[in-house]
Amino acid sequence: MDKLILGRYIPGNSLIHRLDPRSKLLAMVLYIIIIFWANNLVTNLLMLAFTLVVILLSQVKLSFFINGVKPMIGIILFTTIFQMLFTQGGEIILQIWIIRITSFGLSQAALIFMRFLLIILFSTLLTLTTTPLSLADAVESLLKPFEVFKVPAHEIGLMLSLSLRFVPTLMDDTTRIMNAQRARGVDFGEGNLVQKVKSIIPILIPLFASSFKRADALAIAMEARGYQGGDGRTKYRRLKWTLKDNLALLSVIALGALLFFLKNP
């Protein structure tokens, strides 16, 4: 669990840390859209350069990002190799039996690899520099305009922050229940696959039971303290959109425009 860097916040006071979480979230969405325009060497280099500059601005050590990519490397390589083998066209570079690697397949594979790498780097940057709670606030605030279409913005934001809040609690519960079952002679992670899967049941069922109980208690505690939904509710942490947020979004839009003109049609 310690290895999973995705979703962990590193405190800091850099320009990126101080951006409004809404602008960071919007930039992330835009980034994912424009990355599909990066389909040749120049555009990819441009994307990479932009990403590296933003990473430098965040003042977070590069090793955190490398650790963020590490657990994903298996999936990335799997997809890349898949692309390489199953995209056909262009000249044939290598042919062994029915496996044929073509120039088109190779470039497609490189593209996919870059896309994965960049998206993971950028989203790691987002979670490393933004607290989970302010991300939940940002989601709520961005969904507010959609309330006319009956989108429950406040409830979605609340659900997000509640689930984030209970991650450590659930981890504690899991450790406690695992210890109790180990004391009853269960061996976790031993034996064949069937035995391994079977040994999960004595954790999962008590974990579900205690989570339901906890959710019930939480709901009652919230109501007892007068909670009645988002209407008229004020906030202790208020989001503030400033000039630097405009600039941040503009820079991503400018990057998008540049990519649009440089991409292969």
Added chain:
Amino acid sequence: MGITLEGVNYTYQKGTPFEGKALFDIDLTIADGSYTAFIGHTGSGKSTIMQLLNGLNVPTQGTVYVDDMAITAGSKNKDIKLVRKKVGLVFQFPESQLFEETVLKDVAFGPQNFGVSKERAEELAREKLAMVGISEEFFDKNPFELSGGQMRRVAIAGILAMEPNILVLDEPTAGLDPKGRRELMTLFKELHQSGMTIVLVTHLMDDVADYADYVNVLETGKLILSGKPSDIFQNVDLLESKQLGVPKITKFAQNLRKRGFQLERLPITTEEFVEVLKHG
């Protein structure tokens, strides 16, 4: 025999930024057939010691001997499993470990993990459920349909069904009503009288005085006092300065002494106090 801790140190999450030392050079013995209590404040290392007793934790330094088996930092899981069979561990709020469809199946789960046949395990389960006072009509019920107190008993039966020689209890009566509490404490007393070694972690000093024959006092990972309850509870001021307190009757007797009542030793149970009053 019993359990012996020799120079035991324990550091949790070693090698991470969250590293912290929980136990410092603990030497102690839990004699075979004794009723040993552990008392200490939150964070004193009580729970860590409990988990060392049956190999859920292995000491970072030093050795834990359970009968003739030694647990050290390098012990293998396979060897430790034998220890877990000998030392039954009842966690705080053990009802959260129930998961089977029926009460009987849940109690029979433990012994089967140690290679007991299904038939024999069910036999054991019936026997132990009767022992904790769960009647036959509940055997086929879903454990989640029971009341909190009944679930607690079923969970304890689940540990007893493994037929441990040593029973370790972490605040087994927390959250129970006075009647349920008394019944469970009586059960543990009877188990002790039938030859089982009992280790009780608690913060109820009256329980220590009433049931235990030996007590260890822990503070921030160190063993600061150990001995017979009747000797340990003479240190009223020391224990109170550690926020642990003494049995109610001991405190009462100390107040009497302060007002000039002649008492050589402070009694720790009401019966003892009555004796002192009768015979001086």
